[in-house]
Amino acid sequence: MGLNLEIVKLPKKIDPCPIIEAIVELRFNSPFPHDAIFGIIYKEFKDDYPTVEELPILQLPESVRRQDPNLSYKPYYKLSKNDKFLFQVGARVISLISLNPYAGWNKFYEELKDMLQRIKKLEILSSYNRVGIRYINGFEGNIFEKVDLSLNMRGKILKDINTSMRLEMLTGKFVSTLRIANNVQITIKDKTIQGSIIDIDTFIENPVEDELGLLDIGHIEEKKLFFTLLKEDFLKHELNPEY
Numbered sequence: 001m002g003l004n005l006e007i008v009k010l011p012k013k014i015d016p017c018p019i020i021e022a023i024v025e026l027r028f029n030s031p032f033p034h035d036a037i038f039g040i041i042y043k044e045f046k047d048d049y050p051t052v053e054e055l056p057i058l059q060l061p062e063s064v065r066r067q068d069p070n071l072s073y074k075p076y077y078k079l080s081k082n083d084k085f086l087f088q089v090g091a092r093v094i095s096l097i098s099l100n101p102y103a104g105w106n107k108f109y110e111e112l113k114d115m116l117q118r119i120k121k122l123e124i125l126s127s128y129n130r131v132g133i134r135y136i137n138g139f140e141g142n143i144f145e146k147v148d149l150s151l152n153m154r155g156k157i158l159k160d161i162n163t164s165m166r167l168e169m170l171t172g173k174f175v176s177t178l179r180i181a182n183n184v185q186i187t188i189k190d191k192t193i194q195g196s197i198i199d200i201d202t203f204i205e206n207p208v209e210d211e212l213g214l215l216d217i218g219h220i221e222e223k224k225l226f227f228t229l230l231k232e233d234f235l236k237h238e239l240n241p242e243y
Contacts, residue, residue: 010223011241018137018239019102020186020197024112024215025095027073027130034066034091038077040124041089045115049079049087057090065091073130085111094119100187105219113212131211132203133218135226138186143196146234147180171221177201178225200225 030037042052057065057074065071075088075095084107086097096115098108119125144150144163151158151165164181179199186195202222207214227235235241 009243010220010227011235011243013104013242014235014239015242016239017102018139018198019098019135020100020138020188021136022098022102022108023095023134023136024097024108025073025093025130025132025134025203026116026128026211027093028125029127029129030092030124031126032124035062037091037124038089040122041094041119042077042079044118044122045079045087049081051080053078053080055088087115109216109219112215116212128207128211130203130205131207131214131218132201133215133222134199134201135222137198137226138188139196139198140188140193141195142182143180143198144182146231146238147198147229148231149180149229171202171225172217174202174204174218174221176222176225177203178229180229198226198229 032040055074055076055078057071058076060071065074073090073093075090075093077089079087079089081087084099084103086099088095088097094115096108096112098111102108103111139146142160149165151163162183165179167178169176169178177200180197181199182196183194184197185192186197187193188195200222202218202225204214204218230239
């Protein structure tokens with residue numbers, strides 16, 4: 001049974017926005033050779049994303065990258081457009097990242113829509129086997145004091161330093177992996193501190209629906225889960241929601 005989040009009233013925005021990074025990742029199947037994918041995609045996007053960086057995974061032999069299932073969907077290259085978006089490409093994965101400060105869903109979605117429509121025209125993807133959207137949120141202090149989720153032992157709530165929780169649950173037609181941790185190193189407004197994160201990865205495997213429509217729905221499911229977690233006083237008095 002999935003988690004029912006329909007009762008949540010979703011703010012249009014909160015201030016300060018805690019989003020450190022938003023990532024859309026699409027894992028795909030292709031009839032093209034692994035080493036041909038990047039060249040085809042780069043030719044299409046080189047004017048929009050002119051700065052290219054090889055990622056450390058390329059230091060491994062190609063035979064290792066192909067045989068290790070943990071490496072199958074790792075990106076090989078990072079393409080930079082500006083200080084707002086990153087585009088990553090692997091042999092069987094593409095991802096778009098909205099950096100801090102978060103551009104907002106409308107701008108992120110428009111960038112994503114343009115990217116996917118152009119990739120579709122290249123005819124290099126035969127199908128998707130995973131479509132996911134992930135938001136990493138950073139907070140000062142101990143987030144376990146501000147969420148309606150707790151870990152307890154014999155009635156004693158465990159929320160002290162070095163607490164980390166990972167849960168996986170159904171949210172609508174999606175699966176959401178939720179990770180909450182305190183005492184982690186995060187960067188907020190160019191300042192690195194020890195703080196907390198709420199990290200939500202909402203995804204669907206082997207989808208048959210249009211990927212853009214799925215991402216729009218997945219974004220709502222992720223957002224509902226995030227706001228369900230927050231205590232009302234924290235949301236109202238520290239995040240200043242606008243409805």
